[in-house]
Amino acid sequence: MTTTADHAAAPLAGPVPRTSTLRLVRSELRWVLRRPRTLVALGLLLLVPVAMGVTLVLSSTPAGGSGRGGPPLLGAVIGNGLVLPIAALSITMMLLMPLVVSMSAADALAGEAAHGTLRGLLLAPVGRVRLVLVKAVGVLTVAALAAGAVAVGGWVTGVALIGGDGLVTLSGTTLPLGTATLRVALAAAWVAAQMAAVGAVALAVSAATDHPLVVMAAIMAGLILFTVLGGLSALDWLHPVLLTDGWLSLADMLRDPLPTDNLVTGLLRAGCYALIGLSLAIARTTTREG
Amino acid sequence: MKRRKATLTAAAAGTVAGVVGLGLLALPTSASSAPSLPPVGAEQLVESVLREQPPAMGGTVKVDNALGLPAIPGVPEGSALLGGGETRVWLDGHGRGRAQIASSGREQTIVHDGTTTWRWDSSSRTAVRSTHPDAKKPEGTVDPSAAARQLISTIRSSSTVAVDGTARVANRDAYELVLTPAPSERTVLREVRVAVDAEKRVPLRVTVLANGSSDPVLQAGFTELAFGEQDAGLFKFEPPAGATVKDDERKPDRNAAKDHPKPKIVGDGWDTAVVVDLPKGKERGEQDPLAMVKQLGKPVEGAYGRGWLISTKVGSALVTESGRAALGAVPEQVLVEALGSTR
Known part of the structure; x- marks a missing residue:
């Protein structure tokens, strides 16, 4: 069962609101991170770069043999682990x-509603705005952990299995290990921000339904729709509005000097989606029947 | 109840702010009005462009093309320069430069460090080196004002040249130099506009307009530009570890001239057509150019026999069955005449 008792008890514990918010967040995080499916999902994400690295090492052709087809960046990984x-x-x-982020957003509100535990949270003397914000922190944490897991898994696999002196950028320059690691961290943070935007939209869907599955289906359908719309050149004018449109600019992290334009635009776009x-x-949540 | 109302108002405001923010991201950025600059004559403008060495600068060039090119099988859309990709350019003002042509997931870098030019392609991880021992061009010997006068008089024989207003390009004030073909010219182009920086006299943007369309068919210009000292490290290139380093095998000109038949120029001015014999692609292990033309072109017939016509908004190309090709910024009729006159 959920931690209704924790949520409810928090404001009673003391008149200082700050501590109680902190306690709310802590209990929410404990709740999110103890969920087996969250841990399994994060673990699987960690394994993705490991599997990619192992596959590349086993099948690697000599340098320059970047085959056609497949994601364009994969060819650049050979002998260039970072x-x-x-x-x-x-x-x-x-x-x-x-998928992972929308799963956690689905659990946050729709999941509680499906279990009948949301009613308790709404009746508890915790402001509903605060309730949503605490839930949002939980989703944001999952987004950050997801990006972090992939980045750490990739970094370790890249350095250990593939190696290479520093990072050879797409521009043909070589970044030393420290700078390259900073780039990876920056990329992970940028991806986490994009995922936070997805999570915020998923939270909005989650607040509107009692069925967690609807949240995940809506987010997946939205992403696929955005990708399709992004591929239609007749809709050029619409593309700057699509969240997924800027996601390919992650490859800019591999250019030197770092072109910031598209990455910053991507961040602003993600911020708009998160706000909405x-x-x-x-x-x-405010208008929901208690 | 009151609090609930306030919350809802704030939430509505947040939603609206987010939507407006997205709208702002989607709006085109070039909404600034034309600056007012002291008037300048066309000759004077061209002369100052020829006189000024490109100063130290760094910027981003974007090419927008609405040429109406047929989709070529095997060549991915958005490849290289023409697909609306961005090219970052740096110049140090003393003949050294760097250009990085970005496309999705790959990049081509060209570095000229004064004596050596490096071309790097990230998709094949190859660095091609070509050296120019006698790179210094005898630039001081040409008088820019005489050259400008000659250039303008050559251009004036087939077109009108004028300074037509001003523009704002990459946040810099610029004059718009406009070349319009004379009425007697048989071309599909309407005009070519060149925006020249008012202070540094560097061309900032080239716009090509064709008949029958109000939007530019081709526009290449800076979207970002900063003058001033650039990082010296940009003008050096070290091939990274694991790269294939090759020396450029193409000998300058002599051999190339033997391999390729010399193109013939027919006409002058805007209705110039170039007639060339296509190389036989099969010997080089490449795709036969004629086969590709057959796929892309529209079959036509005339005094030259059977042929295929490929027309775009800025010009057309006519390829005959016998492997001759004529191309130019002209309608089909002019190409037919050019083929006839060079037989």
């Missing part, structure tokens, strides 16, 4: 990571 975390991020962020998602989630 590209692996970024290639893995760019592959998992398309569907796998949104969070606002709608709050509005829906």
Whole structure:
């Protein structure tokens, strides 16, 4: 059962609201991170770059043999291990990571509603805005952990299995290990921000339904729709609005000097989606029948 | 109840702010009005462009093309320069430069460090080196004002040249130099506009407009530009570990001229057509160019026999069965005449 008691007890424990929010967040995080499916999903994400690395090592053709087809970045990984975390991020962020994030967002509100435990949370003397924000922190944490898992898995696999002196960028320059690691961290943070935007929208759907499956289906359908729309050149004018449109610019992290334009635009776009998602989630939860 | 209302208002405001933010991201950025600059004559403008050495600068060039090119099988859309890709350019003002042509998941880098030019392609991980021992061009010997006068008089024989207003390109004030073909020219082009930086006299943007369309068919220009000292490390290239390093095998000109039949130029000015014999692609293990033309082109017939016509918004190409090709920024009729006159 959920931690209704924890949530309810928090504001009674003391008049200081800050501590109680902190306690709410802590109990939410404990709740999210103890869920076996969260852990399994994060573990599987960690394994994706490992599997990619092993496959590449086993099947690697000599340098220059980057075959046609397949994700364009994969060819750059051969003999250049530090590209692996970024290639893995760019592959998992398309569907796998949104799946994990929307799963946690589905559990956050719709899941509680399905279990009948949301009613308790809504009746508890915790502001509904605060409730949504605490849930959002939980989703954000999963997003950050998902991106972090792929980045760490990729980094370790890349350095240990594939190796290479520093990171050979797409531009033909070589970044030393420290700078390259910083780039990987930056890429992971950027992906986490994109996933937070997905999570916020998923939270809005989650607030509007009692069925967790609807949340995941809606997010997957939305992503696929956005990808299709993004592929139609007749809809050029629409593309800057699509969340997925800027996701390919993750490859910019492998260029030197780092071109920031598209990455910053991507962040702003993600911020807009996060704001919309969070606002709608709050509005829906506030108007919900207790 | 009051609190609930306030929450809902805030949530609505948040939603609206997010939507407006997305709208702002989608809006085109070039909405600034034309600056007012002191008037300048066309000759003077061209002369100053020829006189000024490109200064140290760094920027991003974007090419937008609406040429109406047929989709070529095997060549991915958005490849290289023409697909709306971005090219980052750096110049140090003393003849050294660097260009990075970005496309999805790959990049081509060209570095000229004064004596050696490196071409790097990330998809094949190859660095091609070509050296120019006598790179210094005798530039000081040409008088820019005389050259400008000659250039303008050559251009004036077939077109009108004028400075037509001003523009804002990459946040810099610029003059718009406009070349319009004379009415007697048989071309599909309407005009070519070149935006020249008002202060540094560097061309910032080239726009090609064709008949029958108000949008530019081709536009190449800076989207970002900063003048000033650039990082010296940009003008060096070290082939990275694991790269294939090759020396450029193409000897300058002499052999190339033997391999390729010399193209013949028919006409002058805007309705120039180039007639060339196609190389036989099969000997080189490449795709036979004629086979590709057959796929892309529209079959036509005339005094030249059977042929295929490929037309775009900026010009057309006519390839005959016998392997001759004529191309130019002209309608089909001019190409037919060019083929006839060079037989």
